[in-house]
Amino acid sequence: MLAQVPQPLNYAEGLLLRLAGLAQVNNPNNLLGGLVEAAAELTGSALSQLYLLDSTHTRLTLTAEWLNGLQQPQAADSLPSDYDGEQLLQYCLCQNRVLSLNELDNSLHQTEFLPATQQPWRSLLCLPIVDKQQHVSGLLLCASHHTQDLQGFSDSLSLLGNFGVNQLQLMHRLLPPPPSEVQQQVQVEPVRTSGYGLIGNSQSMRDVYQLIGKVLHNPVSVLLTGETGTGKELVAHAIHNCGSRRSMNFVVQNCASLPEHLLESELFGYRKGAFTGADRDHKGLFDAADNGTLFLDEIGDMPLSLQAKLLRVLQEGEVRPLGCNDTHKVDVRIIAATHYDLQNQVEKGLFREDLFYRLSHFPIELPPLRERNEDILLLARHFGENTCEFLQRGPCRWSEEALTALVQYSFPGNVRQLKGLVERAVLLCEDDELLPEHFNLNRETASDTATNLRERMAKVERNFLLDSLRRNRGNQSKAARELGLPRRTLLYRMERLGISPDDI
Structure with missing residues (x-):
C-alpha cells in the first residue's frame, strides 16, 4: 500500500x-x-x-x-x-x-x-x-x-x-514473472481459447483478436482480406456483435451474387416508378442497416459505377435511392471483405483507387489455415462436437492417425474445407472412432516432398492453376485470360495434372 x-x-x-x-x-x-x-x-x-x-x-x-x-x-x-x-x-x-x-x-x-x-x-x-x-x-x-x-x-x-x-x-x-508462474507455464498445457467467438490459439489468430479489439468501439470502416474460407464473415459478425452497434441490424450483401442493376437497387433502394416493375417504394440495405453494420462481401466484384456511389456514402453519409432526386443521411458502419489483392486490382483499373484507400483505413488480414497449424485440431474437435450434437449422436473419438493426417494436410480451402471434411467424416463414422479413411484428403500435403525436379514443378503448376480457378469460381475462360493462356491449353494442363471440378 x-x-x-x-x-x-x-x-x-x-x-x-x-x-x-x-x-x-x-x-x-x-x-x-x-x-x-x-x-x-x-x-x-x-x-x-x-x-x-x-x-x-x-x-x-x-x-x-x-x-x-x-x-x-x-x-x-x-x-x-x-x-x-x-x-x-x-x-x-x-x-x-x-x-x-x-x-x-x-x-x-x-x-x-x-x-x-x-x-x-x-x-x-x-x-x-x-x-x-x-x-x-x-x-x-x-x-x-x-x-x-x-x-x-x-x-x-x-x-x-x-x-x-x-x-x-x-x-x-x-519485472520478470515470479517463479511459481514460470513453473505453471511449463507444466500446464495450453488451454482451448477463443476470442470474440472465433476459435484459435495461434499467434496469427491472437494478432487478429488484437486488431478486432481496436475497432470494436470505433466506427471506422474495416477491410477484411484473406483467402476464401478463412472466416471473413465470422470476423465481421464478431466485430458487430461485440461492438457498440450490436443492438442494431447486421446486414449482409454478397457483391458477386447479383448483376449490377439489381445490386444497385438492393443497396440504395428505389422509389415507385423508378423502373419497370417498381410498383412500390423499396428501402435499400443502407437504410436497413442504419445505425448498424453493413457487411459487403466480395467487394472486389462490385462494378466500377457502383463503387462511385459507395464512395459517396462513405464520404458524406448520404444515400439517394433510384428514381429520387433527394438524398438522406444514414449512419452505417461498413465492413468489406474480399479474397482479391485490391491494390493489384487498382493497378489493373478494376477497382477505384479512392475507394480502396477509403475502405482500407483499418485492414485485417486473416491467415490461411496452413499458417496456423496449431489451430487445426482445435477447430476439428469443435466441428466434430457440433456435428455430433446436430446429428444427436454420441461423441466420436479421434484416432492419432486421423489427427496426424489433418495436421499434415495443407487445406487449400482453409477452415471451410476443414469443416466440410469433419462433418463428412462424422457421417461416415460407424464405430465412434474417426479414422484417416473417413477423411477425403488429397494426399498432397505440406509435408509431402517430391524427389525430382519434374514432380516438384508439376506440383507448383497444379497449385498455381487451382488457385486461379478458385479465384474465378471455376470459370475456365476467365482463368485462362488471367493466366495468359488459350483456353484449350488450360484444359490440356488441367487434364495432364489431374485437376477435376471436385478439386476446385
Missing part, C-alpha cells in the same frame, strides 16, 4: 501527493491497491473499483477494489466483451464517455457490479481510462452512500487512472 500521505493543503496538492506516491510503488498489487485507495479518498467515496480489459479486449475484470477504508481481495470473476447485464459499465466503456449519476436509483439502474451493503448506493462516477497509445484499457469507478456531485472529479481521476495503468504496463515489461 501507499506510504502515509501527509495532510494536503488543498485538493490539487493531494492529487500531486498521490501521483508521487504511485510513482514510487514497485509492486503491481500495491500499485492497483494504491490507485483505488487514492480515488476513494480524493472523492470522499466509500467505494472505488478498477476494471481492466485484457490484451485482446475479450474480458473485463475487476482488478482492485477499495471499500469502507479497506482493500478487498482481488476478484477472480470477469465479464465478457459485451458486458451483458451491466448496462452502466457497458455504456461507459462502449461509448468511451464519463458517466456521472448524482441520484442512483437501484430500481432503474442495474448495479449488480456494486458490492451489497446495508446502506444503498446513492451516487456513482464511472470513467474510461486509456493507455499510452490512447486505447481504452479499463474503467475507474467511485460510488458513495450519500448524494453528491462526483462529476467535478472526472478530470483528476482520469489523470490518476491513466497514470496508474501506464505504470502497471511499464512494470509488466520490466
Whole structure:
C-alpha cells in the first residue's frame, strides 16, 4: 500500500501527493491497491473499483477494489466483451464517455457490479481510462452512500487512472514473472481459447483478436482480406456483435451474387416508378442497416459505377435511392471483405483507387489455415462436437492417425474445407472412432516432398492453376485470360495434372 500521505493543503496538492506516491510503488498489487485507495479518498467515496480489459479486449475484470477504508481481495470473476447485464459499465466503456449519476436509483439502474451493503448506493462516477497509445484499457469507478456531485472529479481521476495503468504496463515489461508462474507455464498445457467467438490459439489468430479489439468501439470502416474460407464473415459478425452497434441490424450483401442493376437497387433502394416493375417504394440495405453494420462481401466484384456511389456514402453519409432526386443521411458502419489483392486490382483499373484507400483505413488480414497449424485440431474437435450434437449422436473419438493426417494436410480451402471434411467424416463414422479413411484428403500435403525436379514443378503448376480457378469460381475462360493462356491449353494442363471440378 501507499506510504502515509501527509495532510494536503488543498485538493490539487493531494492529487500531486498521490501521483508521487504511485510513482514510487514497485509492486503491481500495491500499485492497483494504491490507485483505488487514492480515488476513494480524493472523492470522499466509500467505494472505488478498477476494471481492466485484457490484451485482446475479450474480458473485463475487476482488478482492485477499495471499500469502507479497506482493500478487498482481488476478484477472480470477469465479464465478457459485451458486458451483458451491466448496462452502466457497458455504456461507459462502449461509448468511451464519463458517466456521472448524482441520484442512483437501484430500481432503474442495474448495479449488480456494486458490492451489497446495508446502506444503498446513492451516487456513482464511472470513467474510461486509456493507455499510452490512447486505447481504452479499463474503467475507474467511485460510488458513495450519500448524494453528491462526483462529476467535478472526472478530470483528476482520469489523470490518476491513466497514470496508474501506464505504470502497471511499464512494470509488466520490466519485472520478470515470479517463479511459481514460470513453473505453471511449463507444466500446464495450453488451454482451448477463443476470442470474440472465433476459435484459435495461434499467434496469427491472437494478432487478429488484437486488431478486432481496436475497432470494436470505433466506427471506422474495416477491410477484411484473406483467402476464401478463412472466416471473413465470422470476423465481421464478431466485430458487430461485440461492438457498440450490436443492438442494431447486421446486414449482409454478397457483391458477386447479383448483376449490377439489381445490386444497385438492393443497396440504395428505389422509389415507385423508378423502373419497370417498381410498383412500390423499396428501402435499400443502407437504410436497413442504419445505425448498424453493413457487411459487403466480395467487394472486389462490385462494378466500377457502383463503387462511385459507395464512395459517396462513405464520404458524406448520404444515400439517394433510384428514381429520387433527394438524398438522406444514414449512419452505417461498413465492413468489406474480399479474397482479391485490391491494390493489384487498382493497378489493373478494376477497382477505384479512392475507394480502396477509403475502405482500407483499418485492414485485417486473416491467415490461411496452413499458417496456423496449431489451430487445426482445435477447430476439428469443435466441428466434430457440433456435428455430433446436430446429428444427436454420441461423441466420436479421434484416432492419432486421423489427427496426424489433418495436421499434415495443407487445406487449400482453409477452415471451410476443414469443416466440410469433419462433418463428412462424422457421417461416415460407424464405430465412434474417426479414422484417416473417413477423411477425403488429397494426399498432397505440406509435408509431402517430391524427389525430382519434374514432380516438384508439376506440383507448383497444379497449385498455381487451382488457385486461379478458385479465384474465378471455376470459370475456365476467365482463368485462362488471367493466366495468359488459350483456353484449350488450360484444359490440356488441367487434364495432364489431374485437376477435376471436385478439386476446385
